[in-house]
Amino acid sequence: xxxxxxxxxxxxxxxxxxxxxxxxxxxxxxxxxxxxxxxxxxxxxxxxxxxxxxxxxxxxxxxxxxxxxxxxxxxxxxxxxxxxxxxxxxxxxxxxxxxxxxxxxxxxxxxxxxxxxxxxxxxxxxxxxxxxxxxxxxxxxxxxxxxxxxxxxxxxxxxxxxxxxxxxxxxxxxxxxxxxxxxxxxxxxxxxxxxxxxxxxxxxxxxxxxxxxxxxxxxxxxxxxxxxxxxxxxxxxxxxxxxxxxxxxxxxxxxxxxxxxxxxxxxxxxxxx
Numbered sequence: 001x002x003x004x005x006x007x008x009x010x011x012x013x014x015x016x017x018x019x020x021x022x023x024x025x026x027x028x029x030x031x032x033x034x035x036x037x038x039x040x041x042x043x044x045x046x047x048x049x050x051x052x053x054x055x056x057x058x059x060x061x062x063x064x065x066x067x068x069x070x071x072x073x074x075x076x077x078x079x080x081x082x083x084x085x086x087x088x089x090x091x092x093x094x095x096x097x098x099x100x101x102x103x104x105x106x107x108x109x110x111x112x113x114x115x116x117x118x119x120x121x122x123x124x125x126x127x128x129x130x131x132x133x134x135x136x137x138x139x140x141x142x143x144x145x146x147x148x149x150x151x152x153x154x155x156x157x158x159x160x161x162x163x164x165x166x167x168x169x170x171x172x173x174x175x176x177x178x179x180x181x182x183x184x185x186x187x188x189x190x191x192x193x194x195x196x197x198x199x200x201x202x203x204x205x206x207x208x209x210x211x212x213x214x215x216x217x218x219x220x221x222x223x224x225x226x227x228x229x230x231x232x233x234x235x236x237x238x239x240x241x242x243x244x245x246x247x248x249x250x251x252x253x254x255x256x257x258x259x260x261x262x263x264x265x266x267x268x269x270x271x272x273x
Contacts, residue, residue: 025082058204092129110266156186163262166191200255
């Protein structure tokens with residue numbers, strides 16, 4: 001037999017036989033390259049059929065767990081689902097320890113108010129479990145213009161605290177001037193710096209590099225949708241944004257800290273309900 005028999009390029013040369021390729025657990029933060037497309041990124045999720053990679057620009061792609069489908073430090077590997085670690089305490093979307101078999105507590109008199117329905121939906125998705133454990137109801141204001149009157153109608157006092165989350169609470173803004181009119185030891189008004197709560201979702205969760213700048217005079221949400229090239233109205237765009245949020249890790253710290261602060265305020269153990 002000739003030593004040169006056979007075609008060295010025949011067959012699937014990019015993916016050698018499975019038995020000769022090392023299997024590597026797809027642990028979070030492991031950086032690999034997809035052998036076919038050249039997409040390189042860190043592992044952010046893995047199930048029994050596919051792995052999700054995120055590149056340095058925050059873009060995410062999902063790839064099947066095929067034999068020899070990836071390169072690790074330039075060498076072919078087969079990614080496999082990591083072995084499950086011993087089960088620890090379950091965590092809620094906010095990162096707190098989940099209460100299994102939860103029965104919602106009877107609602108407190110204390111409340112948290114947020115500006116709009118989108119704010120309320122986002123708070124519910126991430127902190128809903130915690131709020132039911134504590135018996136805290138979240139309501140929305142439909143804007144902050146009448147906040148002083150709303151606070152007066154609420155009649156805050158001992159055991160009846162009110163926490164308020166305001167969008168775009170920055171020095172010199174209309175929102176900051178309105179918030180300054182509220183003065184009560186039983187009311188806490190905090191806010192985040194974003195024009196809209198949409199921006200509190202990390203761009204990486206949506207697979208975009210950054211939230212676009214919208215020129216003055218252009219409605220912010222419509223401007224964002226156009227700049228991103230989305231074919232959607234604001235309601236559809238919001239469903240897309242909310243759907244990209246799974247846990248607190250998908251949100252900016254400027255929002256996380258403020259919501260946690262409000263929950264602590266209205267559930268102060270020194271206050272009787």
